[in-house]
Amino acid sequence: MRIQLDRERFIETMREQAEIGGTEDGGLHRLALSDEDKRIRDWFADRMEAEGLEVRVDEFGNMFGRREGTDPDADPVLVGSHLDSQPYGGIYDGAMGVISALELVRTLNEEGIETTHPIEIVNWTNEEGSRFQPAMQGSGVWAGAHDLEEEYATTDADGVEFEAELERIGYKGDVPAEPTTEYEAYLELHIEQGPSLELEGKDVGVVTGIVGFTWGAITYYGEADHSGPTPMHYRSDALVAAADVITQIRRIPSTLGDRTVGTTGYIDAEPNSINIIPSEVTFTWGFRDPDDAVVEEAFARVLDEAEAAADREGLDWEWEERMRAPSVDFADQCIDAVDAAAADLGYDSMHIFSGAGHDATHLTEICDTGMVFAVSEDGKSHTEAEYTSWDDCYASANTLANAALDIAESDS
């Protein structure tokens, strides 16, 4: 069976959610556990209740709404994403995945469609990781990747504790933050956050997995000498060594694979004065690839380069790997359902590996998982300039809804 979401209502609902925390420049500023997050949660709970869903909030703030199926033994199909945003981020990232799930339920109710499996829609707490770290915190706790108490104790830049904020906004629920049943599958719609679909002229992306990655930081310790009277050969310049490695982080991917990426996003230099040789510089690496062995090789290479640069400048140094995530492959059941939905609806789709992490990453530990990607124009995300045309938004939402329906209608 195929359904068509109500295009106008879907767009209207997208616009409605975008007003809560909406910015003057058309973006979204809705940080996890902020007042804006409370308002969008209240809004979402109301909309779920209006559809007759059984709403529950777990002790980590993850929000679920359940629509029963016809088979009491069938495991639910879980569909959703996150409603929090980056600081001055876009209106599509995350939110569109939740709104699409809501529209799926609305359409099923409207058309009186019953499914074999229950359908649960979900808003995961703090996917963005910009106010509290780590990212994908809610789905991570729920899936057992993180310890509940440890994550409660995380603090934002002002030292405010996660748990206190969760209580303040009234979303510390009473349901355990863990799967209390088996799940048939998890499907998530998200914007691509890269340019591939647009460059290939596709309508939707069928995500087959998520790249693995390594994140870390290197710190060099040199000597803060006066930049004038200190001869070049007498220097131990922490910034020169950092620059050396940063150019290698640009270069390493080209020696490893066509899908390998490497980035230095952060740098801090001390004392950071035009007239003083930098004595201490910290900078980060990030490498991603669908192949975990390639990630491991990139990790080894950057440390080799860091050591060589330290030797050249005569510096002490240290490094820290801050995060390592293996790549995940999505389940055939989900990939096939998304493929079929896109084809049946007449959308031009392509298989794509996600370059960014998503809540779906953690869900692969729990059940069959899949994702639908929407076009990201110019690949932009995490900025108010993030943009997806309503045509592309609708295509991806419709694909998600039909893929979810497919699985929900399957035999248990």
Place this chain on the structure above:
Amino acid sequence: MRIQLDRERFIETMREQAEIGGTEDGGLHRLALSDEDKRIRDWFADRMEAEGLEVRVDEFGNMFGRREGTDPDADPVLVGSHLDSQPYGGIYDGAMGVISALELVRTLNEEGIETTHPIEIVNWTNEEGSRFQPAMQGSGVWAGAHDLEEEYATTDADGVEFEAELERIGYKGDVPAEPTTEYEAYLELHIEQGPSLELEGKDVGVVTGIVGFTWGAITYYGEADHSGPTPMHYRSDALVAAADVITQIRRIPSTLGDRTVGTTGYIDAEPNSINIIPSEVTFTWGFRDPDDAVVEEAFARVLDEAEAAADREGLDWEWEERMRAPSVDFADQCIDAVDAAAADLGYDSMHIFSGAGHDATHLTEICDTGMVFAVSEDGKSHTEAEYTSWDDCYASANTLANAALDIAESDS
């Protein structure tokens, strides 16, 4: 005639001044026009008056103390440096030049020595340039390199105006901030702030000039994309281009001259997040050389490298030269006097070109100028770790005093 400063009193006076704004770790925190600056100025004025000097403060806060000579037509010999310090700087930088000048006068008084030329000792306002910019502000205004009203209007990081602070501490004097007479010569003692004297095993340095330099900043404008899903060839990474140029700033001096130095002291990246490709990076260049043509060549080279790096990454960019100073050569009269004093006192000396700017830079526009350098152990300055042994301090102070006396005794 040769004199010997009183070693114990000299050391005692150095220690006394170091208590005003002294830090727990044995350094000095005596920012220009701060309460500590007021206290050291009061202390210095008292000491000058105690020696019977005619004290005057000019409208920019430069402090002078005059000891008359025997020839009413003879121009004064000016001797001094500055009493302000860097934030958590050392106790020698600047201060030792002023204390040595005071000790010269004390010794002349004690021994009843009259000189042909008057001797004036001086404390220049805000040499360091750390609270208010530019550096060497007081001597620059006095010598006509800067406009008085413009410098009055400069503000510190809190937006406090220079003129208001000068009035607040009671050091906006009524004498014009300009030479009101011809000067026979200016002599300044300063720590080397580099390792050359120590490396060569010398007691004192006879400074023959000051290097020229160019300071500037380059800003790259790229695209703040997500570091995961953005393919390497789709990126315009502002930090990679900056890193590229920073490694060249390390390399350019080696192609130009054995005394050329090049430094990036400052870097700022936006949005500076581990997971986002840097969209905007500003960093600085600084090149110095005794030969102005080499400085010009380094300036041209860094802009060539900056353009090449911008092209490679597909970035917009802009640059700004913030300061250019020609190299200056000191006067034979002064170099000879310092040479002779060191030799007569039995100190092992060497000629050295200053790699850092000093108040003496501006004084070359007014009169014959020279400098004495004290050993800087390990080349350290602008840090609490700055250190010169009392033996080396005394050797340089004694050299300065005798060189100044030599010129002050010369025919007018």
